[in-house]
Amino acid sequence: MRIATWNVNSVRQRLDQLLVWLKERSPDVVCLQEIKCVDDAFPREPIEALGYNVATHGQKTFNGVALLSKLPFEEVRPQLAGDPEDLHARFLEGVVSHGRGTLRVACLYLPNGNPPQTEKYPYKLKWMDRLLAYSKERLKSEEPFVLAGDFNVIPTPEDVYNPQAWLGDALFLPPTRERFQALINIGLTDAFRAVSDEPRQYTFWDYQAGAWPKNNGIRIDHLLLSPQASDRLVDAGIDRHVRGWEKASDHVPIWADLDFNNR
């Protein structure tokens, strides 16, 4: 079973690339971030035509997340618990059933938090605290689940082309990294790092300043696996080549393969 996540930076601008990539990688479950449209404007039909069920949690102009699944959804729920006043469309949880049980997938678009001296940074940290609380609660069920999305977190200096330049950035500040590490400490596994210790493996390159041709990137999109999911991990990867396409998103897709058959 292949789980993938991709910040598409507007699903309507990226539809052609999305369809090509879906055919090429054929993931079973896909988490999309920054769809940047309301639910009614989401281009469902061409995606459904490829065999996907579609669930969206959009809003006007900004943010917005979606789940695509070849397997039917048993349940779908928007919004991360813990702050009823947070109306940003950044979280959508779905449960799909496969042959040997269910898999819960949480699609998330974690706040950027820049500039750090504004109210945006405490909002990010609070969101991360809510995500930790959510994850602790879900771990109690001892069922396989995946946190998938744009975390806007550079976990370690190995995950950024020039750590010095990012020391004061909301994606790399110690309180940000500490909260990401807290997710690891409670038992979640970074799928990509479970299969590769290669440095300079990035998921985002800025549109500006020749970042892509110079490989000035950062690794901020992640798949975190619960113990029952990481037991099933067989491979993971970054679809770096997608960044070189015409009219590319500034993020590329990442994926993980989980084998739920008997060992």
Add this chain to the structure above:
DNA sequence: ATGGCCAATATGATTGGA
């Protein structure tokens, strides 16, 4: 962080992104 960006919006200047 930056050699020059990109997307959405009653739209041509502003906001947000990372």
